[in-house]
Amino acid sequence: MATLFSPCAILSISNSSTPNPLKPPQPQVFAKFPPPTITFTAAAATAAAALIISTGTISPLALADESPSAVYTTYYGTAASAANYGGYGGNSSKKDSAEYIYDVPQGWKERLVSKVEKGTNGTDSEFYNPKKKTEKEYLTYLAGFRALAPKEVVLNNLALSDVNLQDQIASADTITSEVRRDDTGQVYYEYEIGVSDSHSLISVTCANNKLYAHFVNAPAVEWKRDQDMLRHIHQSFKTIGS
Numbered sequence: 001m002a003t004l005f006s007p008c009a010i011l012s013i014s015n016s017s018t019p020n021p022l023k024p025p026q027p028q029v030f031a032k033f034p035p036p037t038i039t040f041t042a043a044a045a046t047a048a049a050a051l052i053i054s055t056g057t058i059s060p061l062a063l064a065d066e067s068p069s070a071v072y073t074t075y076y077g078t079a080a081s082a083a084n085y086g087g088y089g090g091n092s093s094k095k096d097s098a099e100y101i102y103d104v105p106q107g108w109k110e111r112l113v114s115k116v117e118k119g120t121n122g123t124d125s126e127f128y129n130p131k132k133k134t135e136k137e138y139l140t141y142l143a144g145f146r147a148l149a150p151k152e153v154v155l156n157n158l159a160l161s162d163v164n165l166q167d168q169i170a171s172a173d174t175i176t177s178e179v180r181r182d183d184t185g186q187v188y189y190e191y192e193i194g195v196s197d198s199h200s201l202i203s204v205t206c207a208n209n210k211l212y213a214h215f216v217n218a219p220a221v222e223w224k225r226d227q228d229m230l231r232h233i234h235q236s237f238k239t240i241g242s
Contacts, residue, residue: 072106208239
């Protein structure tokens with residue numbers, strides 16, 4: 001198509017007794033290709049489907065809004081005594097002997113609890129946001145409790161072994177409390193303490209002849225930003241195997 005007529009063809013036409021009419025050049029026809037975005041979209045969908053099939057989960061980074069549960073992992077705690085404690089972090093994977101569970105946000109880190117700390121204030125487990133270590137959740141327990149006392153008494157008793165909780169109660173702008181029952185009928189006291197510079201959610205229950213208290217703490221800025229997430233992990237706490 002680049003050269004429509006050769007010199008020989010022109011000479012032959014001029015010497016011919018019966019001139020041949022010249023044919024007009026035929027228009028070029030170009031093949032049509034689908035836009036690249038269509039191919040990319042199909043490939044992305046195929047890859048996403050393959051990921052879901054192979055892992056059984058949806059990427060929380062891509063679909064966090066559609067699948068909130070994908071951004072949490074479940075922690076299984078045993079509330080073992082200091083004497084039976086298997087060292088630093090020794091109870092973090094003992095699912096079969098767990099006495100309680102709660103959700104941990106993706107990316108949070110475990111603070112390993114020592115035997116000394118477990119024996120003195122009953123802290124059994126703790127996780128925190130590495131970007132802001134004062135945004136955290138932790139669980140304490142005390143043995144020898146068969147039933148819950150009145151709500152006001154329980155909160156004051158918890159503060160006896162927690163100086164930070166004492167300060168929060170003393171300077172609180174708001175303190176609310178309510179009673180919740182889970183699907184098995186287990187009773188939980190739930191407290192919310194609002195202070196000018198921080199916020200706390202506390203859930204307390206009795207099971208296995210123990211009193212369990214789950215705390216969710218955050219500075220005011222993080223509370224405003226992460227309130228939905230913090231309420232989720234607060235509500236995720238429950239005892240099991242009782």
